Amino acid sequence: MxxxxxxxxxxxxxxxxxxxxxxxxxxxxxxxxxxxxxxxxxxxxxxNILARQLRRSETKTILVVVPDITNTFFSKVLRGIESVAIDSGYQVLLGDTLNDAERESGYLNILRQKKADGMILLTAKVDGQVVEDIAKQYPVVIACEYTEGSEIPTVSIDNVSSARKAAEHLITLGHRRIGTITGPFDSVLGRDRLKGFQQAMAQHGIPLDSLLVQEGDFSFESGCNVMQKFLALGVPPTAIFAANDEMAIGAIKAIKSKGLKVPEDISVVGFDNIKFASIFEPALTTIAQPSYEIGQKAIELLIKLINKDELDKNQYILEDKLIVRESSKKCLS
Amino acid sequence: MxxxxxxxxxxxxxxxxxxxxxxxxxxxxxxxxxxxxxxxxxxxxxxNILARQLRRSETKTILVVVPDITNTFFSKVLRGIESVAIDSGYQVLLGDTLNDAERESGYLNILRQKKADGMILLTAKVDGQVVEDIAKQYPVVIACEYTEGSEIPTVSIDNVSSARKAAEHLITLGHRRIGTITGPFDSVLGRDRLKGFQQAMAQHGIPLDSLLVQEGDFSFESGCNVMQKFLALGVPPTAIFAANDEMAIGAIKAIKSKGLKVPEDISVVGFDNIKFASIFEPALTTIAQPSYEIGQKAIELLIKLINKDELDKNQYILEDKLIVRESSKKCLS
DNA sequence: GAATTCATTGTAATCGATTACATTTTGAAT
DNA sequence: ATTCAAAATGTAATCGATTACAATGAATTC
The missing domain is CATH 1.10.260.40 (lambda repressor-like DNA-binding domains)
Structure with missing residues (x-):
């Protein structure tokens, strides 16, 4: 050597x-x-980079913790992160948690051991306090999720208002009996999107049927399962708001397999606008998150934190957009 | 500290x-x-891991170079890699090349600078000789692709025979006028799958129409575009073999938008069995690659290389499987 | 009780680049 | 020619953990 x-x-x-x-x-x-x-x-x-790193005590590496790398929403965020990272001389260490809190907390040690200069969390299942503590000592940015009252810089859309927008879309189409497949309640994301849904319903004076609020886990399968429950109800919903596209697609598959049609019989709205949302049939009405931009902004903030630059604000809310496609339609019944 | x-x-x-x-x-x-x-x-x-790394001159990090992280086939391979890596005390450094050879070669420096103990390539667009040289000095495993005559350990399916199997499936269904949307010719993968296709045609004595062999780039859009060209031919093909699922789905979209039906008018076979292949309608007939297992095997081999253990062989061919779903059907014309 | 072995612990060199501080060289000013 | 500041370069400490080798002490053997 x-x-x-x-x-x-x-x-x-x-x-x-x-x-x-x-x-x-x-x-x-x-x-x-x-x-x-x-x-x-x-x-x-x-x-020898190792020697340099030791001397300078910096790794030029950032850790990105993702709940599910096979979900194209996250992989697009990741791509946004990575391309800015590379251009700024950083590398990306990948942490796929498989939605598992324990695995997630395992990754936190990478920061403590100085194997990365900072971290971007695209998920936050572990105890909020743990994350807060880490963020006090090391540069941390949370993307996609957002915790109220936290000091940790955040990049996301306004999940509450987006979900409200999605629900309002259905209400405007005349739907009253609307079911929602939520994200896991132990994630802020899941809770926020439910909150937005509830707000929309309340604002239009539509009483909430607790049977029509069911928890999913953001997976295709859970969307399918929950929808089957809905369909088994005496009076099934005429519209569904799913907290992400994968579950929405799962729901549509369940609806179709009962011989019903989307949107003729049941309208479905998703969330995220993954690559597949426009390809699927019926093309999915959904909330488009600027995934790539969320990633870019997150890494920009993180690099500022690492360099101890001042941030002008702590919470960056990017613009989302309701994209109306084929899966939602006027309520006929 | x-x-x-x-x-x-x-x-x-x-x-x-x-x-x-x-x-x-x-x-x-x-x-x-x-x-x-x-x-x-x-x-x-x-x-302090940096100090340990310097002293031991090992990073417990492996670099994974991926052509497109938003393709769920690759993200599943990646997931296989990562879970074994974590269990073996390794972390994964991500390199997304966006299918760009220059970006790819940039990642090679990470090895030279000792920022990773080894590398898994899920793509190989750069000059084969460059990779060979790197592999002589550092532990490298190639997954998914496979280069003839190379000394570099490889994990993949037999792309030639799988493609042949896919084409034979169409031939057995009575199709004679079969179009193929290939992968990029500068990738072994693209060439191998074309070779398999050609072999099947030759074995059944079906002459090859060069108009029916068109190059794609593995993206949904290219599948769409190539299919439009096919449809504009005087006598369009009755079946399509696409070198991956994304292009197959793109082709189907193009077919549908012309008012034709899959499989009634044109059969389509894909390759990879991505998450979406079974969800899409019509569900895609495709070659299932054991993506997760490819990832696992690749990292196992790499760790052996790093530890200077003997490998029993250099090329691991895993089992693929033709999954017949709805997108292919007997030729009626 | 001396000799030998083994278990336990300590001392200090080492990994390879960076950088604070010291020294030398250069060139301009007088 | 001398002086002095600035520019260029060198010396050696430093980052923090690991580990070869040395040293100590306890246990065992004869």
Whole structure:
């Protein structure tokens, strides 16, 4: 292995000078620089990043904790994160929690052990206090989710108002008996989207039927299962608001397999606008989150935190958008 | 920051002893161990991984280079990799190349700089020789793709025979005029799947119409575009073999938008069996790759390489499976 | 009781780059 | 030619854990 001393020897300078050349400090004479560069080239020298990291105590790595990497919403956020990261000289360490709180907390140690300079959480299942504590000591940004009263910088859409918007869309179409497949109650996301749904219903004076509020876990399967329960009710809902697209698609599959049609018999609205939402048939009416941009903004904030720059604010709310496609329609009954 | 010397001082031992306790060397007396553990606990000490890495010159990190993280096939492979990695004490550094060769080669430096102990490539767009050279110096495993005559360990299915199987399925159904949407010709994957297709046609004595072989880039959009070209032909094909599911779904969308039906008018077969293949309508006939297992096997091999264990063989071919669903049907014309 | 072995612990070198501080060189000013 | 500041370079400490080697002490053997 070629070390900095080897380069120094070859170029007939000290290691300090070589290091200066590498880091472009600008204090090295032109011909010395050239000599060093030539030596680096001829030895095919690559600085040992570990040594640099130890000395500078920085890793140029950030940890991204994702609940489900196979969900294209998250993978798009991740892509936004990664591309800004690379351009800023950072690498991305991946943590896929499989929606498991224990696994999630395991990843927190990576920060404590200084294996990453900061962390972006795309999920927050573990105890809020634990995250708060970590965030006091290390740079942390939460994306997608948002915790009230927290000091941790956040990038997300306004989930409550988006969910309200989605529900209002259905109400405006004349639906009254609306079922909702929520996200897990132990996630803020799940709770917020339910809250928005409830607000819309309340504002239009529609009483809430607790049978029509069922918890899902953001998976296709859970959407399917919950919908089957709805369909088994004496009076099934005429419309469904699902807290994400995967569950919405699951619900539609369940509806279809009962011989019913979407949107003719039951309207369905999803959330996220994953890649597949527009491809699926019927194309899904959904709330479009600016996934890529959420990722970009999150990493920008994180890098500012790492550099101890001031943030102008703590909570960045990006614009969402209701995209009306084929899966929702006027209520006929 | 708490250092090992702080713990040593508090427990009244040397740093060596603390280190021994941490690494479970088993040579430390019971009550000393307890004393050290207590000190670690009370100081809330976490070893600085950077220092350990430098000293041991290992990072316990592996780099995974993916062509497209939003493709659920790759994210499932990635998930397989990550779960085995975590269980073996490794972390995953993510490299999303966006199908760009330049970006891909940028990631290779991570290995050279010792920021990862090894690498798994889920793509290989860069010059084969470059990869070969890297693989001579560092542990590298290629998954999904496979290069003939290479020394680099590989995990994949037999793409040629799988593609042949898919094409034969269509031929057996009576199709003769079969179009294929290939992967990019600069990827082995694209070439291998085309080769399988050609073999099947040749074996059944069906002459190849070069108009019916069109290059795609594995994206939904390219599937759509190529299909439109096929449909504009004087005699369009009665069946399509697409080199991955995303393109197959794109093709089906194009077919439907012309007012034609799948499989009644045109049969379509895909490749990969992504999450969405069974959900889409018509459910996609496709080749199922054991994505999760490919990931697991790849990381197992890589860890063996890192530990300089012997591999019993260099190329692991996993079982694929033709899954016949709704998108393919007997040829009527 | 001396010699030997083994278990336990300590001392200090080491990984390789960075950088504070020290020293030398350069060039301008007088 | 001398002085002095600025520029360029060098020396050596440093980051924090690991580990080769050394040292100590206890147990065992003869």
């Amino acid at each position: 070629v070390r900095i001393v080897d380069v120094a020897k070859k170029a007939n300078v000290s290691t300090a000078t070589v290091s200066r050349v590498i880091s472009n400090s600008g204090t090295v004479k032109k011909d010395t620089t050239e000599r060093v560069l030539k030596a680096i080239e001829s030895l095919n020298y690559q600085p | 708490v250092r090992i010397v702080d713990v040593a001082k508090k427990a009244n031992v040397s740093t060596a002893t603390v280190s021994r306790v941490i690494s479970n060397s088993g040579t430390v007396k019971k009550d000393t161990t307890e004393r050290v553990l207590k000190a670690i606990e009370s100081l809330n000490y976490q070893p």
